Amino acid sequence: MYHRRGAxxxxxxxxxxxxxxRLTAAEIGVDVVGDESDLIEDFHYLDLETRAKxxxxxxxxxxxxxxxxxxxxxxxxxxxxxxxxxxxxxxxEISIEWTDDELRQVIDNGxxxxxxxxxxNIKNDxxxxxxxxxxxxxxxxxxxxxxxxxxxxxxxxxxxxxxxVFYDNAAKGYANQLDGLYQxxxxxxxxxxxxxxxxxxxxxxxxxxxxVNATDRQLMKGFSRNDIYTIxxxxxxxxxxxxxxxxxxxLVELQRPETGRSLVISYDESIDSVFAFCx
Numbered sequence: 236m237y238h239r240r241g242a243x244x245x246x247x248x249x250x251x252x253x254x255x256x257r258l259t260a261a262e263i264g265v266d267v268v269g270d271e272s273d274l275i276e277d278f279h280y281l282d283l284e285t286r287a288k289x290x291x292x293x294x295x296x297x298x299x300x301x302x303x304x305x306x307x308x309x310x311x312x313x314x315x316x317x318x319x320x321x322x323x324x325x326x327x328e329i330s331i332e333w334t335d336d337e338l339r340q341v342i343d344n345g346x347x348x349x350x351x352x353x354x355x356n357i358k359n360d361x362x363x364x365x366x367x368x369x370x371x372x373x374x375x376x377x378x379x380x381x382x383x384x385x386x387x388x389x390x391x392x393x394x395x396x397x398x399x400v401f402y403d404n405a406a407k408g409y410a411n412q413l414d415g416l417y418q419x420x421x422x423x424x425x426x427x428x429x430x431x432x433x434x435x436x437x438x439x440x441x442x443x444x445x446x447v448n449a450t451d452r453q454l455m456k457g458f459s460r461n462d463i464y465t466i467x468x469x470x471x472x473x474x475x476x477x478x479x480x481x482x483x484x485x486l487v488e489l490q491r492p493e494t495g496r497s498l499v500i501s502y503d504e505s506i507d508s509v510f511a512f513c514x
Contacts, residue, residue, distance in 0.1 A: 273302070
């Protein structure tokens with residue numbers, strides 16, 4: 236079982252468990268016996284209660300010698316064993332991330348195939364803006380090469396791409412494409428806050444304000460509850476650190492991932508920090 240931050244490649248047909256409700260192995264189409272593995276995609280879209288139910292049923296699948304690969308995006312290490320300790324020793328979690336050197340190699344391989352040469356400064360900016368996500372890098376490359384440079388096939392001669400305006404436009408275009416996701420996140424999150432009982436401390440709003448104002452590095456590496464507490468308690472002394480943990484644990488619930496929307500932020504209880512997802 237493994238989770239990933241970037242795009243997944245081709246594989247066997249996968250199981251869509253958005254509506255999983257403790258079905259039997261046969262009912263969800265999992266092979267109870269056999270040498271091949273079944274694939275479960277989009278685990279991170281399940282609500283927390285359903286994730287926990289699935290984590291317990293995976294133990295039953297194991298007892299029937301059923302091999303399952305789970306693909307999803309989450310920040311908490313050993314998430315499934317955290318939900319069901321009986322899975323300890325029965326699963327292996329593999330985190331798939333891309334280093335800057337690997338992302339640079341992706342650019343160089345593509346450039347060689349197309350006979351183009353991308354300016355080093357543009358490469359550096361592109362790698363920085365990808366945040367270790369090869370899917371973002373590929374989207375930026377596509378906009379840079381096809382949309383801005385007008386290159387759609389292998390060139391006869393080595394063609395340079397050096398105009399920084401090309402990349403600026405490509406990055407802005409990609410950002411605009413994501414605008415709808417974040418607008419929806421803001422609307423869904425604010426609606427979830429308004430539907431809850433009013434809290435005189437304003438803990439939900441102040442927590443979200445602290446998260447939104449955090450730096451990219453903080454949200455990528457982990458924005459700790461201690462830091463969030465320092466900010467929120469400084470504005471409202473009645474906010475308690477224990478209550479703040481309860482609020483952060485409900486971040487996924489407020490985003491309603493079970494509807495199929497992408498997650499934007501999540502809370503990793505194992506290291507007590509908030510993370511942003513690269514979409």
